[in-house]
Amino acid sequence: xxxxxxxxxxxxLNPKVLECEYAVRGEIVSVAQxxxxxxxxxxxxxxxxxxxxxxxxxxxxxGQKPITFFREVLALCDHPALLDKRETNNLxxxxxxxxxxxxxxxxxxxxxxxxxxxxxxKGLRDTIAAxxxxxDGFPAxxxxxxxxxxxxxxxxxxxxxxxxxxxxxxxxxxxxxPLYSASIALHGGTLVRYYxxxxxxxxxxxxxxxxxxxxxxxxxxxxxxxxxxxxxNPTGQVLAEENQRQIVDFCKKEGLVLxxxxxxxxxxxxxxxxxxxxxxICRSMGYGDKNVPLVSFQSVSKGYHGECGKxxxxxxxxxxxxxxxxxxxxxxxxxxxxxxxxxxxxxxxMSPPKVGDESYDAYLSERDxxxxxxxxxxxxxxxxxxxxxxxxxxxxxxxxxxxxxxxLPKKAIKAAEEAKKAADAYYAIxxxxxxxxxxxxxxxxxxxxxxxxFRCTILPHENKIPAIISRLTNFHTKFMDEFRD
Amino acid sequence: xxxxxxxxxxxxLNPKVLECEYAVRGEIVSVAQxxxxxxxxxxxxxxxxxxxxxxxxxxxxxGQKPITFFREVLALCDHPALLDKRETNNLxxxxxxxxxxxxxxxxxxxxxxxxxxxxxxKGLRDTIAAxxxxxDGFPAxxxxxxxxxxxxxxxxxxxxxxxxxxxxxxxxxxxxxPLYSASIALHGGTLVRYYxxxxxxxxxxxxxxxxxxxxxxxxxxxxxxxxxxxxxNPTGQVLAEENQRQIVDFCKKEGLVLxxxxxxxxxxxxxxxxxxxxxxICRSMGYGDKNVPLVSFQSVSKGYHGECGKxxxxxxxxxxxxxxxxxxxxxxxxxxxxxxxxxxxxxxxMSPPKVGDESYDAYLSERDxxxxxxxxxxxxxxxxxxxxxxxxxxxxxxxxxxxxxxxLPKKAIKAAEEAKKAADAYYAIxxxxxxxxxxxxxxxxxxxxxxxxFRCTILPHENKIPAIISRLTNFHTKFMDEFRD
Numbered sequence: 007x008x009x010x011x012x013x014x015x016x017x018x019l020n021p022k023v024l025e026c027e028y029a030v031r032g033e034i035v036s037v038a039q040x041x042x043x044x045x046x047x048x049x050x051x052x053x054x055x056x057x058x059x060x061x062x063x064x065x066x067x068x069g070q071k072p073i074t075f076f077r078e079v080l081a082l083c084d085h086p087a088l089l090d091k092r093e094t095n096n097l098x099x100x101x102x103x104x105x106x107x108x109x110x111x112x113x114x115x116x117x118x119x120x121x122x123x124x125x126x127x128k129g130l131r132d133t134i135a136a137x138x139x140x141x142d143g144f145p146a147x148x149x150x151x152x153x154x155x156x157x158x159x160x161x162x163x164x165x166x167x168x169x170x171x172x173x174x175x176x177x178x179x180x181x182x183x184p185l186y187s188a189s190i191a192l193h194g195g196t197l198v199r200y201y202x203x204x205x206x207x208x209x210x211x212x213x214x215x216x217x218x219x220x221x222x223x224x225x226x227x228x229x230x231x232x233x234x235x236x237x238x239n240p241t242g243q244v245l246a247e248e249n250q251r252q253i254v255d256f257c258k259k260e261g262l263v264l265x266x267x268x269x270x271x272x273x274x275x276x277x278x279x280x281x282x283x284x285x286x287i288c289r290s291m292g293y294g295d296k297n298v299p300l301v302s303f304q305s306v307s308k309g310y311h312g313e314c315g316k317x318x319x320x321x322x323x324x325x326x327x328x329x330x331x332x333x334x335x336x337x338x339x340x341x342x343x344x345x346x347x348x349x350x351x352x353x354x355x356m357s358p359p360k361v362g363d364e365s366y367d368a369y370l371s372e373r374d375x376x377x378x379x380x381x382x383x384x385x386x387x388x389x390x391x392x393x394x395x396x397x398x399x400x401x402x403x404x405x406x407x408x409x410x411x412x413x414l415p416k417k418a419i420k421a422a423e424e425a426k427k428a429a430d431a432y433y434a435i436x437x438x439x440x441x442x443x444x445x446x447x448x449x450x451x452x453x454x455x456x457x458x459x460f461r462c463t464i465l466p467h468e469n470k471i472p473a474i475i476s477r478l479t480n481f482h483t484k485f486m487d488e489f490r491d
Numbered sequence: 492x493x494x495x496x497x498x499x500x501x502x503x504l505n506p507k508v509l510e511c512e513y514a515v516r517g518e519i520v521s522v523a524q525x526x527x528x529x530x531x532x533x534x535x536x537x538x539x540x541x542x543x544x545x546x547x548x549x550x551x552x553x554g555q556k557p558i559t560f561f562r563e564v565l566a567l568c569d570h571p572a573l574l575d576k577r578e579t580n581n582l583x584x585x586x587x588x589x590x591x592x593x594x595x596x597x598x599x600x601x602x603x604x605x606x607x608x609x610x611x612x613k614g615l616r617d618t619i620a621a622x623x624x625x626x627d628g629f630p631a632x633x634x635x636x637x638x639x640x641x642x643x644x645x646x647x648x649x650x651x652x653x654x655x656x657x658x659x660x661x662x663x664x665x666x667x668x669p670l671y672s673a674s675i676a677l678h679g680g681t682l683v684r685y686y687x688x689x690x691x692x693x694x695x696x697x698x699x700x701x702x703x704x705x706x707x708x709x710x711x712x713x714x715x716x717x718x719x720x721x722x723x724n725p726t727g728q729v730l731a732e733e734n735q736r737q738i739v740d741f742c743k744k745e746g747l748v749l750x751x752x753x754x755x756x757x758x759x760x761x762x763x764x765x766x767x768x769x770x771x772i773c774r775s776m777g778y779g780d781k782n783v784p785l786v787s788f789q790s791v792s793k794g795y796h797g798e799c800g801k802x803x804x805x806x807x808x809x810x811x812x813x814x815x816x817x818x819x820x821x822x823x824x825x826x827x828x829x830x831x832x833x834x835x836x837x838x839x840x841m842s843p844p845k846v847g848d849e850s851y852d853a854y855l856s857e858r859d860x861x862x863x864x865x866x867x868x869x870x871x872x873x874x875x876x877x878x879x880x881x882x883x884x885x886x887x888x889x890x891x892x893x894x895x896x897x898x899l900p901k902k903a904i905k906a907a908e909e910a911k912k913a914a915d916a917y918y919a920i921x922x923x924x925x926x927x928x929x930x931x932x933x934x935x936x937x938x939x940x941x942x943x944x945f946r947c948t949i950l951p952h953e954n955k956i957p958a959i960i961s962r963l964t965n966f967h968t969k970f971m972d973e974f975r976d
Contacts, residue, residue, distance in 0.1 A: 023822060
């Protein structure tokens, strides 16, 4: 039986793939890349000289420097022959050499080029567990740690484990980081939306969780898990401890797995807010390993380190029975292991230099320099957004984003409809074409129907922020003038 | 509605996960790890002093040293500040410094810590495409390259794209590397087996492909793709050019995607054999991008480099239309990008030092030392297996494995049944417990029913091979004596 059609067409692909959307790298990024090429091949052809990327949480692409100590250790582990050379003592800090030796000794045969245990190198998991204990004040078990290539593969793995069919639902915040909607679509489950309350600073309300859970159950959906992103992406809020306790009790009562995206745990800017891990909250409520199935995701891509390209991260998995855990291990083992540099970096992030270490002062100054600058950028951009006609913007208490709401004139909404775009996507494309500023439309994250937003990172270099604000302000004024009802 | 049962039990996990099996890291490895611990905590408690791992293609875990040039470049890219230091010229080869500078210049802002383009850094894809052209003598397009965290995620991605339901089938060799069966199970498709002919050195026969394809179609299975592993895993054969042409024509005629696992392309030991990529075969037959959808997988984990822990690799994707390729890109983008060190290493593997470079002689000597030693180990083990009662072993023409057949006495098969194990799994566990030698039972790879095999890597250090052979020979003799019918 010979085929005349091509063997693979859109129609013959897995329909789950077709359904999946991922706005952070969607149309807006393709247009930006095209404009960037135009600027290179034909300088002066556009009304701006450079593209200003405010679309993705990728700090080092915008000039943020890596933490020196982390990179020293990585270089020594990549090329351990350096450790035998005299010159190395001049080139590397004493504690980076000591740490590299310790890490190498944790690997059988010092083999940084070997597959590790499928959960990650045991010694690195010990270090991470100790870091979690120091953070939370409660014990952590290295056997609960699964090292991953960034947080995303961990999220995919949990969706793969939990979703059996479209009758299985996952409760996700709206707005959400679209990894969740994409992963749920790819695994054929149902996204069950709960809305964050913009009026209370993107508050997560238990009454809303209950309402959406009941509504889903009435449609025959078996809700398996609740996703909480804290600090929030794209919304930037940091949950209050009391709120977290309510969430834990809700999951316990309703039999839900709590999927806690805690990748922004080091990114808290509001002086009255503090990050508390859900694991700490559970333990402080007296709940042990039997009470609440909880997965906490951490990544080397965020925080002050921003090592996105290293693809490192881990999940801490507690509250599942032995047999279920065996299945987690099996799925991890099909992918062999996370990359070793990412594994090492995950251990460094959870155990940075300490007082008395040669690198400590430099580390502290690099870390605080980045975090303080991020806080300043967040505040400057927030104020700028709030000064625009029809725009309101909640504070970024944490994470790396602002998510302002725009009340768009009816004429602009109509123009967007004619261009077959969501109104905020239309706004974002107009903004990009006019100014080179790249933001992601709110429709890519989900929002209350009829409201319009965009996500703007706080990551461009501090000396670019004035240009972003003035370009955006000029554009916005003209846009509103053009479309005002 | 409160739950009293735990929210997640084996019964409430995705049944596709439960079905998936991955023998390479299965029971035998757990037992080996347990024995290893026993040896550490209680030396002298076992009839052997060390575990000899012959179960997994993980060369550096067994003492193989990384290629110096590769690691120099990685270290410099991880810590580019080294490039500004005088001492660096004494510590690193001139061409590693030059290469690192070139690679850094290919990254916007020299940011090795940033997410890259979802297909990988463009400059590295250019280098890889040039390497493919040099290998094949036919053009390669950097836009066809998708960099991946090792070959496995690429295979998973293709299964995710192609498999819609259990009615979609993938033709896989038997014996096969169990990544394929595991990935097909996880994505809910049907494994359509075709048997390699052990009697002709694991020959891949078109008549067998046709027979199995027709049988599957008669059951209502839509066969989407053909997997070919060349050089073979676990079987070690290297396909002849004429055979490859037949396979290409078969795929073309039957409308199948050709999934070419070519990760062992640098591992060819038989002097009369040569690796030919399927892309080269297609182009040499006059088939262009419109004729045969082809995905070629390459990895940094195998070859002479054996950099498993770095999780680098790529797939070269040709013969799909634009719209379908857009979907590949979308799925890649949901995972952001492959880790940058792995990306860099993939480019180095496809473009190692050349004549005249400072590192060339050292590189050549390291590479050839490894490959020549692997060839010797393969031959020594092959001869040893063939000298055992009831054992026949095909030559390892390539890859890293031998896959001997054992004719087991009926009594042994009965003992295995009583132990609720496949007969070769029983043999492998007895071997491990008696000698510390770890091999993977043939039943984990698939085999003609009623035949029994095991997979033994050729990777243990050359000075361990005599111990492996003598322990295995002693064990085998006793085992056969014990169970002889």
